Amino acid sequence: MSGRSPCAWPAWHGIIRAVECCDTQLQGLRVGRYAVPNLPAAAWYLTFYWCSHCGAKRHNGNTNSEMYCLPKSNHVDCISPVSYTTMSRTWRDYNYFLLGCVIVLTGFSLAMIYTTTLHNPSTQGYFSRHLVNLIIGAVAMVLLTTLDYHALQSWVGPLYIATVAILGVVMVLGGVRGGAQSWLDLRLRTFQPSEPAKLAIIITLAAYWERFARNGGDWRVQLGGLLLAGIPMGMVFIQPDFGTALVIASIWAMVAWSAGMRWWQILLVLVIAIPVGYYGWMHVLEKYQKIRILVFLDPLKYDPKLENGAYNIIQSLNAIGTGGITGQGWTHGPLTQGNYVPVQYSDFIFSAAGEELGFIGTTILLIFEGLLVWQALAVASTARDMMGRLIAVGVAAMFLCHLLVNAGMNMSIMPITGIPLPLISYGGSFNMTALAAVGLLQSVALRRRRIVF
Numbered sequence: 001m002s003g004r005s006p007c008a009w010p011a012w013h014g015i016i017r018a019v020e021c022c023d024t025q026l027q028g029l030r031v032g033r034y035a036v037p038n039l040p041a042a043a044w045y046l047t048f049y050w051c052s053h054c055g056a057k058r059h060n061g062n063t064n065s066e067m068y069c070l071p072k073s074n075h076v077d078c079i080s081p082v083s084y085t086t087m088s089r090t091w092r093d094y095n096y097f098l099l100g101c102v103i104v105l106t107g108f109s110l111a112m113i114y115t116t117t118l119h120n121p122s123t124q125g126y127f128s129r130h131l132v133n134l135i136i137g138a139v140a141m142v143l144l145t146t147l148d149y150h151a152l153q154s155w156v157g158p159l160y161i162a163t164v165a166i167l168g169v170v171m172v173l174g175g176v177r178g179g180a181q182s183w184l185d186l187r188l189r190t191f192q193p194s195e196p197a198k199l200a201i202i203i204t205l206a207a208y209w210e211r212f213a214r215n216g217g218d219w220r221v222q223l224g225g226l227l228l229a230g231i232p233m234g235m236v237f238i239q240p241d242f243g244t245a246l247v248i249a250s251i252w253a254m255v256a257w258s259a260g261m262r263w264w265q266i267l268l269v270l271v272i273a274i275p276v277g278y279y280g281w282m283h284v285l286e287k288y289q290k291i292r293i294l295v296f297l298d299p300l301k302y303d304p305k306l307e308n309g310a311y312n313i314i315q316s317l318n319a320i321g322t323g324g325i326t327g328q329g330w331t332h333g334p335l336t337q338g339n340y341v342p343v344q345y346s347d348f349i350f351s352a353a354g355e356e357l358g359f360i361g362t363t364i365l366l367i368f369e370g371l372l373v374w375q376a377l378a379v380a381s382t383a384r385d386m387m388g389r390l391i392a393v394g395v396a397a398m399f400l401c402h403l404l405v406n407a408g409m410n411m412s413i414m415p416i417t418g419i420p421l422p423l424i425s426y427g428g429s430f431n432m433t434a435l436a437a438v439g440l441l442q443s444v445a446l447r448r449r450r451i452v453f
Contacts, residue, residue: 094145095445098375102141102438104368105423106134108353113426115331116345116352119338123345126426133428137435144439148447149388156207160228163200166193167235179289180241180418194236194244195429199437202251202394204228209259210387216260225256226269240284242293243417247401254397255390258380293415309416312348315341316410320354320362327358345426347418350410366407369422373400379445388444395437 113130117123152159166184170193175183184191205225212221229252237245257266281290291308303310319335322328333355335341344352354362373396380392399422406421408414420427423434 091446093446093448095375095379095442098372098379098438098441098445101368101372101375102423102435105365105372108365108368109134109424109431111330112349112353112424113345115333115356116336116349117426118331126345129428130426130431133431134435136428137432140432140436141439141442144436145442145446147439147443149391149440149443150447152203153207153210153387156204159200160204163193163197163204164232164235167197167232170194171235171238174239179286180239182236182239182241182244189428192427192429194239194241195427195433196436197232197236198244198247198251198398199395199433199440201229201232201248202255202391202398202437203440205252205255205259206387206390206394209255209390210385213386216386217262217265219265222256222261222265225259226252237280238284240286240289241418242285242289242415243405243419246405246417247398247419250401251394251397255394258390258393259386293417296409296412296415299412312342312416313409313412316348316351317412319344319351320411323355323358323362325359327354327356327361330356332356346420347406347416347425348410349425350407350421353424354410365424366403369399369403369424372422373403376441379441379448382448383444384448388447391440392444395441398437399434 110127110131114127117126170182170184173184174181175185175190177183182192182194184193205228208225208228209216209221212218212224215221229248233245233248233252236248285293288308291302295302295309296313299306299310299313302308306314315335319333319341322333322335328334331337333352336344336352336355341348341351350362350365353365357365376392376396376399380389380396383389383392402419402422405414405417405419406425409416409419420430423431425431
């Protein structure tokens with residue numbers, strides 16, 4: 001490609017590199033055969049200036065090269081709309097396997113919500129509400145897929161402040177459910193702000209460590225990340241919602257480790273966490289909450305009156321045991337249809353699946369949950385930059401913690417904390433958050449390729 005000095009090819013190359021280093025991308029256009037996505041205003045000005053003042057003839061030496069630059073005309077002819085072929089190259093990076101996992105899991109979810117609310121008068125209408133929640137979540141997933149995740153960097157500050165503020169509102173005006181002041185009544189529906197707060201924390205931590213990418217292992221940087229996660233985590237713990245606080249802690253741990261945390265820093269955090277945890281156990285948690293945490297070790301020992309979780313665990317184990325290998329059949333589980341398992345449509349939905357679908361059905365369910373986490377880590381491994389990688393790692397940590405704790409408490413190997421099973425349990429706030437998180441994963445996957453000239 002030829003041109004007149006001083007505006008030669010190296011100058012254009014430098015402009016693109018500068019734009020790329022600012023984490024902006026050019027969208028809807030191509031320069032030559034290169035697709036350049038999300039054109040910011042500054043890039044427009046630079047592009048038009050170069051094309052207006054720098055002469056470059058059409059390169060005809062290679063039929064695969066499509067450089068357009070006609071400086072003698074009044075319009076800019078060195079850029080043109082992206083063709084269908086270019087767009088197909090972009091969507092080639094869409095993670096269809098991840099989408100398939102989401103479709104299968106939401107199918108499981110609809111089937112299980114239907115059967116667990118079928119003969120319970122107090123849960124009539126839950127299935128239709130759940131369907132609406134999934135549709136809203138799917139819309140959020142599509143919107144975040146099309147959004148360039150780099151654009152979120154400009155909104156990290158307001159997003160984090162809004163998250164902390166709304167958690168503060170919950171502490172003052174929130175409604176109490178299951179012993180935790182975690183809900184806001186919006187008249188038309190209730191809302192649990194701590195669920196989308198998880199996604200806001202993931203985005204905040206990813207943008208934070210992207211800014212300090214070169215010295216992510218520095219103790220001051222790690223302390224800053226701990227503070228960013230610790231403030232909302234402490235507010236959630238005070239509600240008190242031990243399960244959500246545990247998820248936020250898991251998100252921070254995996255993101256911090258991926259960002260460069262060293263072994264001695266992990267040991268230091270554990271040393272600090274011991275007295276903090278002791279204080280929380282002695283002065284924050286109520287007696288019944290302590291029993292719910294310990295009851296999985298020996299239900300009848302810690303809760304002989306079956307008032308604080310022991311009954312839930314016993315009925316959950318009975319339901320899973322009744323299912324056997326192949327299960328009692330969908331909508332034919334005696335304990336599930338008799339409503340003997342408390343909150344079987346949410347916290348203990350895994351036990352209902354064990355009774356009606358059996359060992360085979362729950363194994364398939366767990367396989368797809370595992371594939372969901374695996375695909376999140378796969379997106380992280382191919383992300384183009386640290387922010388994309390840490391977003392994917394944070395989402396993987398959120399899904400993994402929910403999976404392990406929910407399935408574990410249903411089988412009496414984890415404390416009862418009220419954490420839903422990802423994309424399965426009833427609950428609008430978390431399901432919309434989970435689908436939005438999948439949209440962020442797709443956004444990272446679609447933008448994993450750098451512009452190279």
